[in-house]
Amino acid sequence: MIKVGIVGGTGYTGVELLRLLAVHPDVQLTAITSRKEDGLPVADMFPSLRGRVDIAFSSPDKADLKQCDVVFFATPHGVAMAQAPELLAAGVKVVDLAADFRIKDRAVFEKWYKIEHTAPELLDEAVYGLPELNRDAIKGARLIANPGCYPTTMQLGYYPLLKAGLIDAGSLIADCKSGVSGAGRKAEIGTLFSESSDNFKAYGVQGHRHTPETSAQLARYTDQKVGLIFTPHLVPMIRGMHATLYARLTQEIDNAALQALFEEQYKDSEFVDVMPFGSHPETRSTRGSNMLRLALHRPEGTDTVVILVVQDNLVKGASGQAVQCMNLMFGLEESKGLQQIALLP
Amino acid sequence: MIKVGIVGGTGYTGVELLRLLAVHPDVQLTAITSRKEDGLPVADMFPSLRGRVDIAFSSPDKADLKQCDVVFFATPHGVAMAQAPELLAAGVKVVDLAADFRIKDRAVFEKWYKIEHTAPELLDEAVYGLPELNRDAIKGARLIANPGCYPTTMQLGYYPLLKAGLIDAGSLIADCKSGVSGAGRKAEIGTLFSESSDNFKAYGVQGHRHTPETSAQLARYTDQKVGLIFTPHLVPMIRGMHATLYARLTQEIDNAALQALFEEQYKDSEFVDVMPFGSHPETRSTRGSNMLRLALHRPEGTDTVVILVVQDNLVKGASGQAVQCMNLMFGLEESKGLQQIALLP
Amino acid sequence: MIKVGIVGGTGYTGVELLRLLAVHPDVQLTAITSRKEDGLPVADMFPSLRGRVDIAFSSPDKADLKQCDVVFFATPHGVAMAQAPELLAAGVKVVDLAADFRIKDRAVFEKWYKIEHTAPELLDEAVYGLPELNRDAIKGARLIANPGCYPTTMQLGYYPLLKAGLIDAGSLIADCKSGVSGAGRKAEIGTLFSESSDNFKAYGVQGHRHTPETSAQLARYTDQKVGLIFTPHLVPMIRGMHATLYARLTQEIDNAALQALFEEQYKDSEFVDVMPFGSHPETRSTRGSNMLRLALHRPEGTDTVVILVVQDNLVKGASGQAVQCMNLMFGLEESKGLQQIALLP
Amino acid sequence: MIKVGIVGGTGYTGVELLRLLAVHPDVQLTAITSRKEDGLPVADMFPSLRGRVDIAFSSPDKADLKQCDVVFFATPHGVAMAQAPELLAAGVKVVDLAADFRIKDRAVFEKWYKIEHTAPELLDEAVYGLPELNRDAIKGARLIANPGCYPTTMQLGYYPLLKAGLIDAGSLIADCKSGVSGAGRKAEIGTLFSESSDNFKAYGVQGHRHTPETSAQLARYTDQKVGLIFTPHLVPMIRGMHATLYARLTQEIDNAALQALFEEQYKDSEFVDVMPFGSHPETRSTRGSNMLRLALHRPEGTDTVVILVVQDNLVKGASGQAVQCMNLMFGLEESKGLQQIALLP
Missing domain, CATH: 3.30.360.10 (Dihydrodipicolinate Reductase; domain 2)
Structure with a gap:
């Protein structure tokens, strides 16, 4: 089982990750952080998860994300660049759903996002997580920049x-x-x-x-x-x-x-x-x-x-693609846990 | 594998049955009928099913529903009562998602639905398919009246x-x-x-x-x-x-x-x-x-x-409940294939 | 022409008052207040009003509401009770679209709205502005509590x-x-x-x-x-x-x-x-x-x-009813300026 | 007062014409036709008009459209070309909200609309009803092709x-x-x-x-x-x-x-x-x-x-523009009866 952590689980990409990962056969949801909602069961915020996801939010300082095999950042930009270096050093793989590592050119990033990049040394290593055009690189990646x-x-x-x-x-x-x-x-x-x-x-x-x-x-x-x-x-x-x-x-x-x-x-x-x-x-x-x-x-x-x-x-455009990358990074079938058929009507 | 037939698959309860049954691990979609759409691949009508459901509609006279283990009627009322007797006689179980067998009292049925009941002999046998209140009867049923x-x-x-x-x-x-x-x-x-x-x-x-x-x-x-x-x-x-x-x-x-x-x-x-x-x-x-x-x-x-x-x-109120009944009728776990988490947002 | 002031015009009842009053033949929009939006033309916030309403928000201390004939409070509760006494003393009529004067029993009001009533002396005088049940009283009123x-x-x-x-x-x-x-x-x-x-x-x-x-x-x-x-x-x-x-x-x-x-x-x-x-x-x-x-x-x-x-x-349930009351208070035809036909579809 | 007839009042452009014309100060709604709804009060089909529009649909053969000053066609294409010649001959102005007279080149019309044009002699005379680009021509027109x-x-x-x-x-x-x-x-x-x-x-x-x-x-x-x-x-x-x-x-x-x-x-x-x-x-x-x-x-x-x-x-893109043209054709102010402010929110 892959131990998964999520940083910033109170937004839409976060709850979508939970929906997908909760039924993924090879995943064990291990930690989900939110400074503001420390202690709140996730299913209290998102009643769609009642009976299916039983973990609670924990504040970032309590959660031991280093015990995870992979950590998803479902946060605004700026968070992953601050925390990824330490996680990577501890052997944890990282998938950032925000923009921190999407743009290789630091100056271009800083112009558009109006913050300083605090982990520029990772820009080269980060792999752009679009499996259809970048599959092989993703398989060997430690750090994924999930596309917009x-x-x-x-x-x-x-x-x-x-x-x-x-x-x-x-x-x-x-x-x-x-x-x-x-x-x-x-x-x-x-x-x-x-x-x-x-x-x-x-x-x-x-x-x-x-x-x-x-x-x-x-x-x-x-x-x-x-x-x-x-x-x-x-x-x-x-x-x-x-x-x-x-x-x-x-x-x-x-x-x-x-x-x-x-x-x-x-x-x-x-x-x-x-x-x-x-x-x-x-x-x-x-x-x-x-x-x-x-x-x-x-x-x-x-x-x-x-x-x-x-x-x-929220799926192929965000959380589903992130899970697809995770599957590739861990040698699983690319479509594992992603077989949901669209809801029509 | 349970061989499943669907009569009348062009409506919303029909496509919802397809969404659920296509990922049900114990089900083989065997036939789906539509007089009007004979020959049309189901996924051409419902593009959400492209790549996931590859059968085509067939006209009722061509489809050999008697080879199925169970047939769902996702039709307007009046159809199941006409076809159920022959299927039951051939050993096929029947789940009617319409109203034909929901009301035990024939006169009440005919007053409200304004048609003559053509299979009144089945009214007593038909089991009302509300598992939470009628689980044991459903397990032994041949004919299910799926609730409104x-x-x-x-x-x-x-x-x-x-x-x-x-x-x-x-x-x-x-x-x-x-x-x-x-x-x-x-x-x-x-x-x-x-x-x-x-x-x-x-x-x-x-x-x-x-x-x-x-x-x-x-x-x-x-x-x-x-x-x-x-x-x-x-x-x-x-x-x-x-x-x-x-x-x-x-x-x-x-x-x-x-x-x-x-x-x-x-x-x-x-x-x-x-x-x-x-x-x-x-x-x-x-x-x-x-x-x-x-x-x-x-x-x-x-x-x-x-x-x-x-x-x-469309799920607990119709097609999901029908699959829940099927699971019980065939001795499967009640929740098999019904683990989808709600889409929020 | 009736000179009209609006306190708190940035909410939905405020913009709806503007929509109705801008085409009311007997009304001259005189002042609209917003502490936060001082100086901003109303039509910059609500582009539906471009070319039709040319006044700007002014901060409450600048607006001389006492020059108005009537002032509408399109504010959260608590504001009208603070400002109405002074306006009434200056001969200005007041229509409060919030709850400050709807409940005659001060204790009941304070229990439900969890604030102290600061103008309890007006509770008796305030007229409940439901014209169909209270028309005559409205005609003679200085202070209207517009119904919820x-x-x-x-x-x-x-x-x-x-x-x-x-x-x-x-x-x-x-x-x-x-x-x-x-x-x-x-x-x-x-x-x-x-x-x-x-x-x-x-x-x-x-x-x-x-x-x-x-x-x-x-x-x-x-x-x-x-x-x-x-x-x-x-x-x-x-x-x-x-x-x-x-x-x-x-x-x-x-x-x-x-x-x-x-x-x-x-x-x-x-x-x-x-x-x-x-x-x-x-x-x-x-x-x-x-x-x-x-x-x-x-x-x-x-x-x-x-x-x-x-x-x-927003109309009969709020701003339209308020204008209906104004018409009665000023001796106009009850339906003046309120002849809009519903938008269907 | 301009006597107005509407052919085909059961669609969305028809009811929108009614909404606008019912409050137009210079218009008298004289006839509205519908073969299917003969005798039905318009307000029974569109309850938004209850109390405001009291005429009933009449079948085309009963309605005396020649008594009108202007007739609007709120019909599918093909109807106006059949009826306009007789109305024009009787001195009635015509505004067609469908496509019959929008395209001057008969061959192009027939290619795209797949019907024969039965009044090609009017194509030259018809004036394209886009006031902002064609105001003068509209003022003198008998027959308006209201733009798509x-x-x-x-x-x-x-x-x-x-x-x-x-x-x-x-x-x-x-x-x-x-x-x-x-x-x-x-x-x-x-x-x-x-x-x-x-x-x-x-x-x-x-x-x-x-x-x-x-x-x-x-x-x-x-x-x-x-x-x-x-x-x-x-x-x-x-x-x-x-x-x-x-x-x-x-x-x-x-x-x-x-x-x-x-x-x-x-x-x-x-x-x-x-x-x-x-x-x-x-x-x-x-x-x-x-x-x-x-x-x-x-x-x-x-x-x-x-x-x-x-x-x-439905307004500037259809019925409002048609009324704007009517105003110009009859020498009225261009914006008469069209002062409605947009409904926001």
């Missing part, structure tokens, strides 16, 4: 085209839409039911932290300079993310060949579903599951490919 | 008080609220998004078919005449059911004793969660799971008990 | 039956449901979109401040001791309130007579719509309008009347 | 840039999102609450009828060939439309000049609100009102302008 939710959809959507050199890497447009849970479990007026229900809006159009993460990763994989316009929007639904990705072809290719390119790329990736050409994937087809589904379109009379990508932002 | 969603909440909420003789059985008031999926997957104006979103209303106040089902069952268990006012309402949410049950005490009892009564009653029922006295259960704490949660209240200065009950109408 | 949203539905639903002496006043059960805007515009986790969407729950079942307000008013009107069980629930919709009211008849009366009783009672009240017997009013039929609609039911074989009542909690 | 909802947002968003010759007209990308009411009041599974709530998806990516309408109009205004990729999506909200428009600059221009361009263009259009540069307009800021709001963005380091546009698809 938006970047997961954009990378898996654009990668096959970029790798094949078929599109203009300098003029990508990613129009993305997220459910409200992406904003986290924080008391804020903007995400109140009465503010975000029956409403739709863009946000962060002038610049969003997921742009440099995505551009840099795509550039690494494909050795091209990537120019990306990323426009996030807020959808009145709890879970779900939809990316509408536009790319201009630099050479002609027919639809069948396009489709084959994606099918070939993801044929061994059981969590990426390449739907038939011209499909319209729905976010609900992934609700609660670790699946990411995508489909290709070619608007008539244009040089543009449109890739539609959907996932559950 | 509302009746499940009302019976499990009122039963301990009625059995103990503590309340006035003649003046029960059940104010119940259901998510829209309870209305089924039918093209109707009234349940369009634009009609039922951002809206709340009662319906069927003048009389609803779940009233006689509930009254009769409660009367059977407790040998009392039951007078029940049942008011259903439609909530703008997909899944979830909330019953607010009012009962007048005929003798004084303190809160601790009330609580103990319920805890004792359900101590061996792992799908009934008796929450601490004075809790407010939320429907989302059961979303996608087979749990039913309840909590007791005593409004100050009154002789009334209020019981709050929540469940997912 | 739940109490409005309960009082207008029960009143005709109580006045006629037809029901058991000691065993009223009011099962009520409110949209989330009723919780106000406050940063809280419990009313986040991801917490209250796709969910339904009861709250405050052990006791809610609207119970004593309602009981006391109904008792005043009808000279009976009123016993009321009030169960509020939270519905995943922004606006709307639905009351399902149960009452036991103490004498027989046929449906036509019941219906006539209500139609007669409200025949001169243009904001109360008595729908045909057996109707199911929907909250959306009142969305954005000052209408309250109700319908009567008699469940078969019982001694119980069920009254279904709907309104928009 | 999506085309309204795209045209008003792109027009100033195209007219100024600042962008590459051949590579426009319009990523648009609509509330579900845009799909109409038709019994269909795809727009049931349980199918479209808590979900997001694109549709019609391979081609949508609003593309040729928009391209052709933009080309007419600006004498350029327009290449447009239009991707519609369905948002789980009732009302509201959000367009995220991308355009590549062909020459440099600073943000202040861009902003000035739009402010100048719409300075006399009271229903177009040019928000401050870099704003994120929300659909709810227009809910129930005839306002369209837009804001400009310049993603750093790119040659692209992003224009965000919001409106209520």
